[in-house]
Amino acid sequence: MNDTALLLSRLQFGITLSYHFWFVALTLGLSVLIAIMQTIYLVKDKQIYKTMTRFWGKLFIVNYIVGVVTGIVQEFQFGMNWSEYSRFVGDVFGVPLAFEALTAFFIESTFIGIWVYGWDHFSRKVHLLAIWLVAISSNYSAFWILAANAFMQKPIGYSYQNGRLELADLSAIMMNPYLIYQYSHTVLSGLLTGGLFLMTVSAFYLIKQRHKNFANKSFKIGVVCAMATTAMLLLSGHLYTQYLVKAQPMKFAAMEAIWETTAKAPFSIAAIIDEEQRRNRAEISVPGMLSIMATNRSNSEVEGINELQYKFYSEYGQNNYIPPVGILFWSFRVKVAIGVLLLLLSAYCLWWQKKRHLALKISLLKGVMIAMPLIIVCHTAGWLIAELGRQPWIVYGLQLTEHGVSKVVPVTYIWISLISFVSIYAFIALVAMYIMRNIIYDGPETLE
Amino acid sequence: MDFNIICFGLFGFLLLGYLILEGLDYGVGMLLPFAGKTELEKQVIINSIVPVWEGHEVWLIVAGAVLFASFPEVYATLFSGLYPALFLILVTLIFRGVAIELRSKERSFKWRKICDWCVFSGSFIPPLIWGTAIASLLKGLPIDGDMQYSGTIFAVLSMYTVSLGITLTMVFLIHGSTYLALRLEQGLDERFKNIGLQIYRYIFIVFLGFFILTITDTSTGEKTLAVITLAMSFLILLKGSRLLKNSEYMLSLLASTSAIILIYTSIIIALFPKIIVSTISPEHSLDIYNSAASQTTLKIIATTMFVVLPIVIGCQAWKFYMFWERLSPAKLEMKKLTTTLKQKNKEFIKKIELAKLFSETIKEIVDALRSRDGNIIKNLKPVYFKALFRHAKKSNCLRNIKQALDQKRRTD
Numbered sequence: 001m002n003d004t005a006l007l008l009s010r011l012q013f014g015i016t017l018s019y020h021f022w023f024v025a026l027t028l029g030l031s032v033l034i035a036i037m038q039t040i041y042l043v044k045d046k047q048i049y050k051t052m053t054r055f056w057g058k059l060f061i062v063n064y065i066v067g068v069v070t071g072i073v074q075e076f077q078f079g080m081n082w083s084e085y086s087r088f089v090g091d092v093f094g095v096p097l098a099f100e101a102l103t104a105f106f107i108e109s110t111f112i113g114i115w116v117y118g119w120d121h122f123s124r125k126v127h128l129l130a131i132w133l134v135a136i137s138s139n140y141s142a143f144w145i146l147a148a149n150a151f152m153q154k155p156i157g158y159s160y161q162n163g164r165l166e167l168a169d170l171s172a173i174m175m176n177p178y179l180i181y182q183y184s185h186t187v188l189s190g191l192l193t194g195g196l197f198l199m200t201v202s203a204f205y206l207i208k209q210r211h212k213n214f215a216n217k218s219f220k221i222g223v224v225c226a227m228a229t230t231a232m233l234l235l236s237g238h239l240y241t242q243y244l245v246k247a248q249p250m251k252f253a254a255m256e257a258i259w260e261t262t263a264k265a266p267f268s269i270a271a272i273i274d275e276e277q278r279r280n281r282a283e284i285s286v287p288g289m290l291s292i293m294a295t296n297r298s299n300s301e302v303e304g305i306n307e308l309q310y311k312f313y314s315e316y317g318q319n320n321y322i323p324p325v326g327i328l329f330w331s332f333r334v335k336v337a338i339g340v341l342l343l344l345l346s347a348y349c350l351w352w353q354k355k356r357h358l359a360l361k362i363s364l365l366k367g368v369m370i371a372m373p374l375i376i377v378c379h380t381a382g383w384l385i386a387e388l389g390r391q392p393w394i395v396y397g398l399q400l401t402e403h404g405v406s407k408v409v410p411v412t413y414i415w416i417s418l419i420s421f422v423s424i425y426a427f428i429a430l431v432a433m434y435i436m437r438n439i440i441y442d443g444p445e446t447l448e
Numbered sequence: 449m450d451f452n453i454i455c456f457g458l459f460g461f462l463l464l465g466y467l468i469l470e471g472l473d474y475g476v477g478m479l480l481p482f483a484g485k486t487e488l489e490k491q492v493i494i495n496s497i498v499p500v501w502e503g504h505e506v507w508l509i510v511a512g513a514v515l516f517a518s519f520p521e522v523y524a525t526l527f528s529g530l531y532p533a534l535f536l537i538l539v540t541l542i543f544r545g546v547a548i549e550l551r552s553k554e555r556s557f558k559w560r561k562i563c564d565w566c567v568f569s570g571s572f573i574p575p576l577i578w579g580t581a582i583a584s585l586l587k588g589l590p591i592d593g594d595m596q597y598s599g600t601i602f603a604v605l606s607m608y609t610v611s612l613g614i615t616l617t618m619v620f621l622i623h624g625s626t627y628l629a630l631r632l633e634q635g636l637d638e639r640f641k642n643i644g645l646q647i648y649r650y651i652f653i654v655f656l657g658f659f660i661l662t663i664t665d666t667s668t669g670e671k672t673l674a675v676i677t678l679a680m681s682f683l684i685l686l687k688g689s690r691l692l693k694n695s696e697y698m699l700s701l702l703a704s705t706s707a708i709i710l711i712y713t714s715i716i717i718a719l720f721p722k723i724i725v726s727t728i729s730p731e732h733s734l735d736i737y738n739s740a741a742s743q744t745t746l747k748i749i750a751t752t753m754f755v756v757l758p759i760v761i762g763c764q765a766w767k768f769y770m771f772w773e774r775l776s777p778a779k780l781e782m783k784k785l786t787t788t789l790k791q792k793n794k795e796f797i798k799k800i801e802l803a804k805l806f807s808e809t810i811k812e813i814v815d816a817l818r819s820r821d822g823n824i825i826k827n828l829k830p831v832y833f834k835a836l837f838r839h840a841k842k843s844n845c846l847r848n849i850k851q852a853l854d855q856k857r858r859t860d
């Protein structure tokens with residue numbers, strides 16, 4: 001019975017988290033881009049930038065609201081499904097969450113109303129300040145949320161007292177090296193999502209030959225943003241992974257499906273993984289590549305899953321410490337492949353944008369339109385790696401996931417809530433997409 | 449300094465802020481499908497909360513996070529114990545939030561009707577559940593020695609707890625209708641005044657029942673201060689109904705606000721220093737010491753709140769002030785008309801400019817024809833050329849040009 005409850009709770013949390021992040025990522029990036037547009041409007045005083053701000057703002061708010069309502073679920077779930085975890089780490093983990101709510105979300109949700117409904121009530125400068133505050137505080141709130149997550153990945157700044165973790169050093173939690181890698185990666189991916197969103201919708205207009213001036217200007221902002229961020233994202237992803245080699249070797253080994261510790265480890269492009277036998281049945285690999293990627297040296301050793309399992313076993317006692325290797329392995333490959341693809345796509349778009357022949361490249365524009373689903377796959381894969389790679393730990397090295405789940409919640413309740421949440425999420429996603437589609441079809445409110 | 453007390457007080461303040469501010473929106477939301485007779489009226493009603501509701505709901509989120517950080521045991525016990533209740537709140541709040549924001553984004557009648565009912569259920573169910581849940585903290589929940597909830601969800605339900613749920617819902621209804629009477633005009637203020645008075649008539653019966661049950665069912669009677677506070681809230685409500693009758697909306701709103709504060713305070717006083725009373729054994733109760741976080745955490749949270757809360761309250765008050773205007777269907781219609789007029793105006797200006805360009809083009813052509821230099825197209829400026837041929841299909845101008853050219857050829 002407890003196993004079912006654990007599995008369902010994990011499913012519910014994972015689904016809510018991924019779903020929440022699909023919308024949040026866009027909020028993070030798009031808010032900054034809209035703030036930039038409005039700043040240009042204030043400086044240049046050209047109507048087109050106001051049209052842009054208003055139009056993207058309309059789409060932004062639809063996306064924003066879904067992010068907010070799922071955020072409440074996210075917060076309440078810690079207590080509802082993971083009460084033992086909450087008891088164990090609440091003293092430390094709750095602090096960044098409370099900081100997020102107090103210092104970031106409070107401001108964000110106060111000023112979002114001012115920005116969306118206050119076009120006529122406030123002076124232009126105050127109104128601009130409102131969107132900047134929304135943009136900054138949403139990205140700032142991501143910092144605290146990820147600080148909480150980074151604590152689960154790499155516990156730091158705590159002391160073990162009275163049978164639970166207690167806060168010892170808040171600045172250590174803020175300066176967690178894991179957080180630095182994770183935060184830069186997340187914020188950049190948010191910006192990339194925002195840029196791709198601008199590109200996708202503008203590409204649609206360019207294909208349909210509508211609102212050309214508007215679409216060109218938006219596309220330009222989007223493509224510059226996407227180009228810059230994909231390049232930086234690949235770099236930050238690389239550094240992040242190199243950091244994992246030291247911080248969470250098990251996660252890294254599972255991502256690469258390296259079972260035995262090897263020097264000059266090969267990088268597998270594809271592999272048939274046999275998790276029960278703990279080996280790869282077949283693989284296509286580049287010899288020595290992984291060692292170079294992981295440590296910049298070709299002859300360095302990469303620790304394998306089996307050795308790490310033995311190490312954990314001697315340190316923490318009998319258990320299976322191996323995360324689901326297959327999912328991690330493939331998620332990582334999908335993520336990298338999409339990243340490279342998006343880099344090429346945005347570089348190619350930028351090239352044609354510079355040549356001013358973009359509108360003629362219909363097939364390229366059609367290609368741009370699939371970027372949005374791809375980035376969502378990418379986000380999901382990223383979170384799967386981050387969270388599944390941590391298993392079986394809920395707090396790395398300190399608490400097992402199975403010990404964190406609520407003891408008193410009957411399985412029936414979790415079944416009901418899981419099914420309802422999933423169907424509600426699906427329904428709301430459909431509604432949001434339908435409304436966004438209508439807004440896009442209607443076009444920016446004024447004709448050019 | 450006892451940071452446990454400070455943190456509990458500040459958490460209480462956050463929850464109170466949520467009840468007062470969201471109470472307003474809940475009241476308005478509950479009235480939305482019934483009180484608005486036309487679509488325009490409904491829009492006016494919902495417009496009174498649309499820019500501010502999110503800034504109100506955030507108080508709940510902040511209260512939850514602060515509870516998590518400063519009293520993790522309470523957070524864990526309560527949220528896992530009352531799983532189905534919180535689940536219901538979450539579901540209704542999801543639908544409500546989406547409905548409020550997206551209602552105006554679709555024109556169809558059906559969509560708006562669905563949204564109205566989503567807003568209604570999201571405004572009706574949460575206060576009912578919160579009221580019941582808060583009352584059950586005082587009435588007692590089956591908490592065992594491991595601080596685990598060891599009963600079914602039905603342990604929450606009793607005459608007393610439900611009566612607080614109903615009372616709270618009704619106070620929110622009064623709160624909302626008084627607010628609407630204050631914000632609206634053009635006859636709508638009278639309507640909401642009457643609705644408010646109607647609810648006042650019933651609330652006294654419910655409140656009396658709640659008062660009696662409080663004394664008989666809970667330990668409130670042991671603390672005179674709590675009883676006095678509760679009695680005062682009754683008197684304030686009486687005064688509120690009098691004020692509403694005299695159309696003193698602002699003061700009446702203040703009265704309903706103070707009623708919420710007093711009811712809430714009386715429960716907190718009765719509880720203190722406990723947070724959840726255990727029905728199994730008094731020693732198992734969770735209080736502000738055995739369920740609290742470490743002193744370091746409490747200190748950090750308390751200091752942050754002392755810095756942040758004044759700023760946030762200032763910002764929200766300023767926002768309220770800036771959005772403060774009396775709303776009415778006529779004004780809304782006017783606004784909509786102005787927007788369409790502006791849009792039409794813009795389109796007209798564009799059309800006039802195009803017409804100007806067009807006439808200039810024609811003039812150029814005629815001039816070129818007159819000068820008989822033979823090369824008409826070359827003389828045209830590229831702008832005119834573009835304008836001419838883009839719109840040529842729509843008008844018969846192409847034919848005119850052809851005719852002109854033919855004429856020229858003939859004369860040549």
